Amino acid sequence: MSLRLITKYTGGTLPGAEEYAELNELAAAAHNTLENGTGAGSGMRGWLRFASRYPDSGEYKQLLAAAERIRSQADALVVVGIGGSYLGARAVLEAVASRYYNEIRRGTPAIYFTGNTLSESDYAELDALLGDRDFAVNVISKSGTTLEPAVAFRYFKSRLIAKYGDAEANRRIYVTTGASPASSTLYQQALAKGWQCFAVPEDMGGRYSVLSAVGLLPIACAGIDVDALLRGAADAAAAYAAPGARLPDNACYHYAALRYHYYKTKGKAVELFASYEPSLTLFGEWYKQLFGESEGKEGEGLFPASVTFTTDLHSLGQYIQEGRRLLFETVLTFGGPANALAVGEEPGNGDRLNYLAGKTLYQVNRAAFQATAMAHESGGCPNLVLELPKRDAYHIGWLIYFFEKACAISGYMLGVNPFDQPGVESYKTNMFTMLGHPDYI
Amino acid sequence: MSLRLITKYTGGTLPGAEEYAELNELAAAAHNTLENGTGAGSGMRGWLRFASRYPDSGEYKQLLAAAERIRSQADALVVVGIGGSYLGARAVLEAVASRYYNEIRRGTPAIYFTGNTLSESDYAELDALLGDRDFAVNVISKSGTTLEPAVAFRYFKSRLIAKYGDAEANRRIYVTTGASPASSTLYQQALAKGWQCFAVPEDMGGRYSVLSAVGLLPIACAGIDVDALLRGAADAAAAYAAPGARLPDNACYHYAALRYHYYKTKGKAVELFASYEPSLTLFGEWYKQLFGESEGKEGEGLFPASVTFTTDLHSLGQYIQEGRRLLFETVLTFGGPANALAVGEEPGNGDRLNYLAGKTLYQVNRAAFQATAMAHESGGCPNLVLELPKRDAYHIGWLIYFFEKACAISGYMLGVNPFDQPGVESYKTNMFTMLGHPDYI
Numbered sequence A, B: 001m002s003l004r005l006i007t008k009y010t011g012g013t014l015p016g017a018e019e020y021a022e023l024n025e026l027a028a029a030a031h032n033t034l035e036n037g038t039g040a041g042s043g044m045r046g047w048l049r050f051a052s053r054y055p056d057s058g059e060y061k062q063l064l065a066a067a068e069r070i071r072s073q074a075d076a077l078v079v080v081g082i083g084g085s086y087l088g089a090r091a092v093l094e095a096v097a098s099r100y101y102n103e104i105r106r107g108t109p110a111i112y113f114t115g116n117t118l119s120e121s122d123y124a125e126l127d128a129l130l131g132d133r134d135f136a137v138n139v140i141s142k143s144g145t146t147l148e149p150a151v152a153f154r155y156f157k158s159r160l161i162a163k164y165g166d167a168e169a170n171r172r173i174y175v176t177t178g179a180s181p182a183s184s185t186l187y188q189q190a191l192a193k194g195w196q197c198f199a200v201p202e203d204m205g206g207r208y209s210v211l212s213a214v215g216l217l218p219i220a221c222a223g224i225d226v227d228a229l230l231r232g233a234a235d236a237a238a239a240y241a242a243p244g245a246r247l248p249d250n251a252c253y254h255y256a257a258l259r260y261h262y263y264k265t266k267g268k269a270v271e272l273f274a275s276y277e278p279s280l281t282l283f284g285e286w287y288k289q290l291f292g293e294s295e296g297k298e299g300e301g302l303f304p305a306s307v308t309f310t311t312d313l314h315s316l317g318q319y320i321q322e323g324r325r326l327l328f329e330t331v332l333t334f335g336g337p338a339n340a341l342a343v344g345e346e347p348g349n350g351d352r353l354n355y356l357a358g359k360t361l362y363q364v365n366r367a368a369f370q371a372t373a374m375a376h377e378s379g380g381c382p383n384l385v386l387e388l389p390k391r392d393a394y395h396i397g398w399l400i401y402f403f404e405k406a407c408a409i410s411g412y413m414l415g416v417n418p419f420d421q422p423g424v425e426s427y428k429t430n431m432f433t434m435l436g437h438p439d440y441i
Helices: A017-036 A050-056 A058-073 A087-097 A120-130 A147-170 A185-193 A213-221 A226-239 A251-264 A278-295 A317-322 A361-378 A393-414 A422-435 B017-036 B050-056 B058-073 B087-097 B120-130 B147-171 B185-193 B213-221 B226-239 B251-264 B278-295 B317-322 B361-378 B393-414 B422-434
Strands: A004-006 A076-080 A110-114 A135-140 A173-177 A196-199 A270-275 A303-308 A327-334 A383-388 B004-006 B076-080 B110-114 B135-140 B173-177 B196-199 B270-275 B303-308 B327-334 B383-388
Touching: A004 A251, A017 A251, A017 A393, A050 A058, A050 A226, A058 A135, A058 A196, A058 A213, A076 A120, A076 A147, A076 A213, A087 A110, A087 A213, A087 A278, A087 A393, A110 A120, A120 A147, A120 B278, A120 B361, A135 A147, A135 A213, A147 A173, A147 A422, A147 B361, A173 A185, A173 A213, A185 A196, A196 A213, A213 A226, A226 A393, A251 A327, A251 A383, A251 A393, A270 A278, A278 A303, A278 A393, A278 B120, A278 B317, A303 B303, A317 A361, A317 B278, A317 B422, A327 A361, A361 A383, A361 B120, A361 B147, A361 B422, A383 A393, A422 B317, A422 B361, B004 B251, B017 B251, B017 B393, B050 B058, B050 B226, B058 B135, B058 B196, B058 B213, B076 B120, B076 B147, B076 B213, B087 B110, B087 B213, B087 B278, B087 B393, B110 B120, B120 B147, B135 B147, B135 B213, B147 B173, B147 B422, B173 B185, B173 B213, B185 B196, B196 B213, B213 B226, B226 B393, B251 B327, B251 B383, B251 B393, B270 B278, B278 B303, B278 B393, B317 B361, B327 B361, B361 B383, B383 B393
Parallel strands: A076 A110, A076 A135, A135 A173, A173 A196, A270 A303, A270 A327, A327 A383, B076 B110, B076 B135, B135 B173, B173 B196, B270 B303, B270 B327, B327 B383
Antiparallel strands: A004 A383, B004 B383
């Protein structure tokens, strides 16, 4: 098994045998609902088997070629998208490469994410960042009408035209959108202008779309091994295809069931996603959208929060240890180190650290994780630990699928539609009315 | 009044007249406890009047001179610190300058924050980032023995020595630490090596220390107007010095009292800090440490979370609108725009955005804020809005003091010590034992 779910830091809060039997039944029922397409939102299950099929598609080859072309024509790629059209790509970019990717890259374009804010100063700063560098734009929007990316695309498109003229600008625009003129204003414009198009699959919600062209085009531009990413997800799909006889036989279902248990039986209100790698911070944001948007409805759902340790042990650590007992943690850890950097020996030992000399940072970080898990467990905050052998494209692909399927199973266990987001319309209606949108007046 | 607390988006959840009278009494009592030093942690109130006095100190002049020297000797400043020795400086740097500061700076050093993680790959990446650039180190640690900064300082100090030799390395190390050999191993080493020292005030906890040398040295290196930052905090201290006859007379106390009201009377469990500026994201992290560490004890306290809108309306928006009704929001907004960037007109209107042509991004972002506040309010998530005239050093200084004092008042209202963090020791004890620390075996 590529991912291990470790439950030893849960301080006697695991379900008893009878509870486990009930959870197993609930999970099996959710599995049937998901697999048979009998549940709410059944039209949005395209992600279930996408990763094993996509590599054989014509679009995938075009996507790799487009990434190659972008790398040759641009020193910066401006990615325009919000929500699921933003978080997945950035999360993978940082998790597999680095949170410092833009500053340490070698030979691949800088990747700037925009269209996810209406902050004027953010536009001005991104303008300054681009300077006179060669750039290209990947605009990602299923309908083409979401306000933030539409405004940003209009802006950066005009900047492209001003810099390169119409014809060359058109060769530097890459569109990921709904694959028909009826479903997307972007698709209509792309037809007229000759922009290269990739599909936002119709049967996938934004938060489940990172392993489609939505996420893969920017990820491929950064030189990340997208083959391995998809292979990881495909292998996870095979590994978690069926519930086992017992819940622990399927780590994905087991995790979904334990979340349910902490929410329904143990009175926990907040799930705290934690990792010990700063480059996983954005992955925590992706996880928050996935679960928050899938389960936060009908007045229910765990509130998803995230931290990066040990950084946040020195900020939220106090609360986790001794604040209200409404939290449980889902902690992501990785196996052995890449570089084996060790603490040095220092003559005089002025900083009193020589007791660590020769220990690798990996060992020290690992001790911090174990010490923290034990401390939080005994403070009444149970820890579910997800351990991956390595932080690379393959295992991040695996992890993405793990969370996606766990989220779908979990949503059906709770009795909600894990694939819709009806509450997002509320502020949009207010906003479009205020702004005088022709469809809202 | 420089900061306005706007309560109109609270959907009938404000306290009634009688409740207001009780809250007023509670806040006045907390005020007396704080001002008279009769409460727990009374030795840690140094921040209360620090900002008006510090500019006249000898240390402040030395700090400005040191920042000038760092700017002339280094293209990168490595800031080594964790918790309160990290978050405040980075939050101000991003809030006043930009989250892209390192990439768009002109003539001031890049600022890299480390010593806040044990991630091996983060060390390797920061190494790559520094490359062969000239750099200096500011190590910030009250005791000098906190593990993460001690390990990082040993590492980057040895890198300095390898690059420059002992004498020049010593001229590139700046220490912010407890101001006596007894309280700090770092101070002892600094005496021996001749490193320039600045004080972590003994009467200020880390999370209240951003406007001391702890935060000000890196902030000044980035060219931010630290005079204005301190002036803002000093003016806020004067404005919030006394409770008024009615709670709304003192926005700081009013905010503290309303947090208490939502927690104790309205059953809210999570306070969600929101802004509409990506460069305020780190400020949200600072806010989370301040309140989480101050109040999260004895099994009590609001869980502090943060979001950046409109970005996260497309991830956590669904949960906020329709998930469990355990949230209230504290939303930070700013007055008029800096640049007045407007949406352009486009022939053909292929993206159907011409209805926005001529509107500034500020207006559109403002409409998003108002639309969201109304939507969340009607969904059962009340909004407390904090409005500042401008996003600049003066007003960020004001805001820092506002939150610090509100946090102290709020803690005393709850009956906890807002200045300690006893729960942080738990994992440290486990960790030092595992790692074979000589004091723990």
